[in-house]
Amino acid sequence: MRALVTGGGGFLGLYIVEQLLAAGHDVRVLCRGRYKALTELPVEVMTGDLRYVPKVEKACSDVDAVFHVAAIPGISGAWKKYYSINTVGAENVIAACHSQGVQRLVYTSSPSVVFDGRDHIDADESLPYPETWLSHYPHSKALGEQAVLAANDDDGLRTVSLRPHLIWGCRDNHLIPRLIRKAKSGRLRRVGDGSNVVSMVNVENAAAAHLQAEKSLRESLTAAGNAYFINEPESVNLWQWIDQLLELAGLPAVQKSISYSGACRVGSVLETAWKWLPLPGEPPMTPFVAAQLAGSHSYSIAAAQRDFGFHPVVSMDVALSKLQEEIRGQDL
Secondary structure, rough: EEEHHHHHHHHHHHHHHHHHHHHOEEEEEEEEEOOOOHHOOOOOOEOOOOOOOOHHHHOOOOOEEEEEEEEEOOOOOOOHHHHHHHHHHHHHHHHHHHHHHHEEEEOOOOHHOOOOOEEEEEOOOOOOOOOOOOHHHHHHHHHHHHHHHHHHOOOOOEEEEEOOOOOOOOOOOOOOHHHHHHHOOOOOOOOOOOOOOEOEEEEHHHHHHHHHHHHHEEEOOOOOEEEEEOOOOOOHHHHHHHHHHHHHHOOOOOOOOOOHHHHHHHHHHHHHHHHOOOOOOOOOOOOHHHHHHHOOEEOHHHHHHHHHHHOOOOOOHHHHHHHHHHHHHHOO
């Protein structure tokens, strides 16, 4: 088939591109910038903005399937930014799929779209969307997901939404480097009592889930119009896992901690400061981040296993070994 990957130069998107190529498919990528990694692959690269309808329509022309991975993440900033890219951008992709006759659309969502501030333990897809939101990112992604699922048409465009949780692995330029830098500077703090459990997914397995879901849409209607959590079968203690990552980098375990309530208070102050002052980057703590770091967030993948045969393609041990080799070879 011929596939389009939006955001194909990003962390997850690039793995999806590589796995599509390995499976023998033709790949086009739509991304905002230029990525060296893409120039080294046999792919067609288009640069453009999801908010520009003609560019999105052109990117979706003459393709069989779209993997809509592109989004703007973050914990602060104006609602208009998140809504215009994550929500309206998704709506533009849907419209282009319809106008260009695309048959299948796989949307990259997030478990945060159903985050209501409470612990989730082995939760499934029956979780409703919350009535209030702690951050613009999950709100905008939830609206995008709802639009994608509503666009499913058994006789035309088939859609599915995947919710990979805590994506990690080699070539990560965000989560793991940030953890290591904070640990080296002495600014890393455990939030809460350290007992919270989370689900996570290696980036290779997250990418594989996208290909497995698309294949299912090609062959049946079972997964069409549904959302699925995507993560490893077993959850882990978050702070033990972070200590394990630090050990891979030759660093000691996290020693200092802050209570959840304390982190929320600090986060509220910082969030306000970043809202009103011309401060660079994002606040190091917000109430949303505090809730994510102190709470439990584990999800069942039974539905994904049942409906489209989701299965990991790399084990945790192998993935950690690869990551250790990469970390030891870099100056993070």
